[in-house]
Every structure is written in C-alpha cells, then in structure tokens.
Amino acid sequence: MLKGFFSIVFINSTIHMMTNGEKKLQLYSCFISHPSFSVRIALNLKGLDYECKSINVFKGEQSHPEFLKISPMGFVPALLDGDMVLAESSAIILYLDDKYPQHPLLPHDLKKRAINYQAANIISSTIQPTLRIPILAYIRDNVGPDERITWVHKHLGKGFTALEILLKDHAGKYATGDEICLVDVLLAPQIIGTLERYNYDISNYPLLSRLSESYKQVPAIRNALPENQPDFPKEVKGIILIRIY
Amino acid sequence: MTSKLQLYSFFMSSCSFRVRIALNLKGLDYEYKAINLFKNEQSHPEYLKMNPIGYVPALVDGDIVLADSFAIILYLEEKHPQHPLLPRDLAKKAINYQVANIVASSIQPLLALPVMNYIGENVGEDAKIQWVYKHAAKGFAAALEILLKDHAGKYATGDEIYLADLFLAPQIISLKERFNFDMSDYPLLSRLCEAYKQVPAIQKALPENQPDFPSTEGKI
Numbered sequence: 001m002l003k004g005f006f007s008i009v010f011i012n013s014t015i016h017m018m019t020n021g022e023k024k025l026q027l028y029s030c031f032i033s034h035p036s037f038s039v040r041i042a043l044n045l046k047g048l049d050y051e052c053k054s055i056n057v058f059k060g061e062q063s064h065p066e067f068l069k070i071s072p073m074g075f076v077p078a079l080l081d082g083d084m085v086l087a088e089s090s091a092i093i094l095y096l097d098d099k100y101p102q103h104p105l106l107p108h109d110l111k112k113r114a115i116n117y118q119a120a121n122i123i124s125s126t127i128q129p130t131l132r133i134p135i136l137a138y139i140r141d142n143v144g145p146d147e148r149i150t151w152v153h154k155h156l157g158k159g160f161t162a163l164e165i166l167l168k169d170h171a172g173k174y175a176t177g178d179e180i181c182l183v184d185v186l187l188a189p190q191i192i193g194t195l196e197r198y199n200y201d202i203s204n205y206p207l208l209s210r211l212s213e214s215y216k217q218v219p220a221i222r223n224a225l226p227e228n229q230p231d232f233p234k235e236v237k238g239i240i241l242i243r244i245y
Numbered sequence: 246m247t248s249k250l251q252l253y254s255f256f257m258s259s260c261s262f263r264v265r266i267a268l269n270l271k272g273l274d275y276e277y278k279a280i281n282l283f284k285n286e287q288s289h290p291e292y293l294k295m296n297p298i299g300y301v302p303a304l305v306d307g308d309i310v311l312a313d314s315f316a317i318i319l320y321l322e323e324k325h326p327q328h329p330l331l332p333r334d335l336a337k338k339a340i341n342y343q344v345a346n347i348v349a350s351s352i353q354p355l356l357a358l359p360v361m362n363y364i365g366e367n368v369g370e371d372a373k374i375q376w377v378y379k380h381a382a383k384g385f386a387a388a389l390e391i392l393l394k395d396h397a398g399k400y401a402t403g404d405e406i407y408l409a410d411l412f413l414a415p416q417i418i419s420l421k422e423r424f425n426f427d428m429s430d431y432p433l434l435s436r437l438c439e440a441y442k443q444v445p446a447i448q449k450a451l452p453e454n455q456p457d458f459p460s461t462e463g464k465i
Binding site for chain 1: 297298299300309311312313315316317319320323324335336338339340342343345346347349350351353354355360363364367368372376384388389391392
C-alpha cells in the first residue's frame, strides 16, 4: 500500500525497464529522487556508461534486505564500481571525481572549491534532509497534513536564500564560474521542477532562476531528468501526483 | 604577519565540535568566538555582516569566511596537510565521505535545534526524545554499525583518525551524553566512543572544555 508524500496513479501505463549488457558501473536509482538525479548528472558529464538498476521507492524496494546490504540507510542512490559499493550521493560524486578525472567537478582554486563544498552541503545537509518522506509523514501524522507544505516552503526558502547570498559573488554562466561544478550537480535537481513538485516559485531568487534555465540547456542534465529515466512511467494516459499542497 | 584563524562556534553544536577536532589534530591555533544558538546570536546583524548565511560554525582565515563543517574541514585539509584527514586509498576515502554524509545529512539535521524545537512546539516535549531515539537508532545502529564493521580498526576506517571519525565522535558523544542514548546494542560504535574519549585532540574539543560552556552557576 502506497503511503507517503506522493502517490502515482497510472492509467493504462506500461513501465519499460531498460536492460543493458554487463557494465562495470551500476547505479541504483529512482527516477524521482533528487540525489539520484545528481549522480546521474555527474556520470553523464564524465561520459561514464552505467547500468541503471531501478529501485521503486513507492513499493518500498529500498527496504529490501538485498538493497540494504548495498545501502545501509536504505537510500537511493547507490553505486557499484567493481568491488566498490558506495551510497550517499555526495560521497558517490566525490568518488567519481577522484577516480574519473575527465570533466573535473571541483575548481583548482582553493576558495572556489570551498564555496562548492559549502553550497553543496547547504543542499545535501540543510535542504534535502527536511524534504524526506519520513519527516513529511511524521508531520502529516502528528501535526497535520496541511503543515507539510508550510514546513517544506520554510526550509526551501531558508536554503535558497543562503545559496543566493553565497553564490552571488561567485557565479558566472553556472553557480561558481563558467564550468559546471559540484554545486551545479546538486543544485540543478533541487531547482528544476520546484514549482511543479512543491508549489514553490523560485522567481524571487534571480540567480537561482537564471541557473535553472541554464541547466535545462545542458545535455548531461537533460538526459538525467526524471522523465528520461528507464523507470519513469511511460505510456500513461495521465500521471496524477498527489501533492502535499 | 599572518592573522590568526577565528572559529565562530557554539560549545554544544556537534558541527562546531567536528571543526574543533580538525583544528586540534592539525595543531592549528585559533581564536574562539562564541555564538549562542539558544539566544539566536547567529541572526544578529554583526554576525550576518561577517557571515551572511548565518550558519555556525564559521571559519575566518584572513579575508576568507567559510561556513559548513564539511567545507571548513576540507579547506583546512587542503591548506594544512599535516595530520591528513583523508586516506590516500580511494575506496577508504570514499567510505569516509559516506560516513560523514550519513551523519551530516541523515542524523545530525534531524536532531538539530530547528527540528527539535518544531517537534517540541507542535507535538510535545515527550515526542522529542522518541524522535531522537528512532532516528538515532535507524541512522546509527542500522547503518553505521553494519557499514563500518568491514572497515574499522582502532578507529572508524582504520587505525588513524580520519574524516569519518570527526563526524562520528561528536554525534556519538552527543547522543550518549545529551540524550542518554543506550549504546549497548551497538558494540562497534561503543568501542569507538571509548577510543575517541582517549584522544587529546577530541578531549580538547569537547563541549565542556569550550570557553562558552556554562559554569555551574550559569544558565544556558
């Protein structure tokens, strides 16, 4: 039984699962997960071929024992690279950047690198934890269903305000210059589709709004979009996302 | 003459505690600038002028102002290579990042003041401790005890103190001391906790050894 913050209702749907040949890199991912989206961007930017193993969070597949062996917290994404098993999107992205240096994700300049780490952590440690399904379910059950959207908007606002301030003196074409870096990889999933998903309008944040439009032009990001994933429900007459607002 | 490092810190903040350990391990002298999070001093105009995003801890190194414990620690690591905080081996390094992220993204934010205050105000004071135990149990026990058993030595990922330890030590100590969390079901984490308490750089960084730790007569 699906509980939680989204429900997806399929009408005449068929889900196509892509099966690839044996690939060295395997990514456990869910189309809708922001952290999975970030790792997909990093893999695409580096031109890394990978097998996508879909985890359906709506069916609770992240709690299956076989998956928990790979990702003890039960979160997507998780990466297998030969013998290496790794979870947590930031850890995966930094690992990929160490091992596969093409299209480096961190600038050479120490200060710019520090800004990247700082902004990336605003997203992964300040914004994303507050949006997780267990917290929103707790609020729904203990405070009230309508409180969830208040909570989400508060924390998005706090995080986006911090990012807008932090990045304004560093941004170029992208968040910290004219190349796509670590913070862009985490930021793009967070700001593309925010209106549809959370009814949160980022037009009050001029830099984030501009970046969102720039990100949508980048092939590595477009290919990583939820709707372009093998587990995105295809051939549906309509998907109704029951939102929290 | 190079100016001294300044660390804006709150004695009780586990994020500040992580950075204090890093500074101590690397033998870096710094000026302690206390920011009282209970009194909301991180929102005061003077602090925001220096650090517009208002986060604690923050490090000032000359004209660089940097917040976020992970960012500060990696900055210190790259600028001051003594007592390296990341192993050379790529796989071990990645596990350190994973542990740091589990703590920083999946445990600490759920136990931090904004969430705890929200639960206290909207659900009830008793609910806070239930919340802590549930998330500490899930984050710690389930994940870290299992994840680390194949990697731990004297410390979390080997016989040297690395990034993972900087994130684990404050979290374990805080759960034990502040929330009376029973660690007996988690033998590896219990053992690490005892090991951490023997490390001078960690002892020196403990909340009770900070200049802003309230005296017995004082109130928080």
